[in-house]
Amino acid sequence: MFQPLEHGCTLKKGDEALKGYRKYFLNKLFWFLLTFVAAFLLNFILPRLMPGDPVAVITQKVATGMQSQAAVQAVYQQYAEQFGTNKPLHEQFLLYVTNVFKGNFGTSFSQFPRPVSEIIKASLGWTLALQFPAIIFGWIVGNLLGALAAYLKGTFDKFVMPVSIFISNLPAFGMAVILLVVFAVNLRWFPTSGGYGFDMIPSLRWDFVRSVIHHYQLPFWSIVLIMIGGQAIGMRSMAIYELNADYVKYSRFMGIKDQKIIGYVFRNAMLPQVTGLALSIGTMVGGALIAEIIFSYPGLGTTMLSGIMGQDYPLISAVTLIITLMTLFANFAIEIIYGIIDPRIKAAQSD
Secondary structure, three states, rough: OHHHHHHHHHHHHHHHHHHHHHHHHHHHHHHHHHHHHHHHHHHHHHHHOOOOOHHHHHHHHOOOOOOOOOHHHHHHHHHEEEEEOOOOOHHHHHHHHHHOOOOOOOEOOOOOOEEHHHHHHHHHHHHHHHHHHHHHHHHHHHHHHHHHHHHHOOHHHHHHHHHHHHOOOOHHHHHHHHHHHHHHHHOHHHHOOOOOOOOOOOOHHHHHHHHHHHHHHHHHHHHHHHHHHHHHHHHHHHHHHHHHHHHHHHHHHEEEEHHHHHHHHHHHHHHHHHHHHHHHHHHHHHHHHHHHHHOOOOOOHHHHHHHHHOOOOHHHHHHHHHHHHHHHHHHHHHHHHHHOOHHHHHHHHOO
């Protein structure tokens, strides 16, 4: 007799939950777009605040041997017009925005006349293949170690925690340098630099793939080890808190199996770690870029360094924009996933 009422209440609760999640999603989308616009402006302005004139450097290279000052000046004006550096800053920005949305990042100053998009295409795949597998793998392993340390305690906990604390306090470049010195310079197990052997041409042949995997190890583990340390500490603290919660004691008193209780405990402890992953992606991407530079890995980090050394405005702007978008999209995706897996988000937003 009361089934229609119960069905109506269920639908109402479902609508409220959906409304709450929609509010949460729109809020995150607003801050994502606002951050994107701010990053877009900074990516354009900051490289142009650097001292020096990159067009003059290109002119000097091209006009080598020219005796006529008028001819050199004409070459300078030609390249200034081509790169748009002779226009007011607001016109340069409008041109920059228009070109970016067309997928055109301009021509590189330091590698003239190579297009910036071609340089980015050549290095982006290397960075994606290195950073995100390392970050996700380190996050998973770190959380597993932290959960085991909280549950098993004893000798395992006493070993994992000091090591995790030590590793988490190392800067990303510090870990990269340690691995480089120990395993590449002293033991000579791995190469010191590059993404593959310098005597090889990229192909799908097994010897090339093996060389890529061999060069991949030190940059990969320099990122993974830093990620493991911080995540293990956070997960251990959250797991200990949940294991001592009242609901755990009550469940054990009621005779619920420990295996089922532990499942709920570590699911609840994992929720803050998801947010921790979103917060750590930005810093880890920065640390990974430094690792790329230390190991001369052919990714965005090495590309950005060459752009800075050559005062290459288009290349610097493109690389920083790509890195910013990678970080923003990763954080946005994780925040949306967090809103789905945590029902408290919908409840809080619907109030």
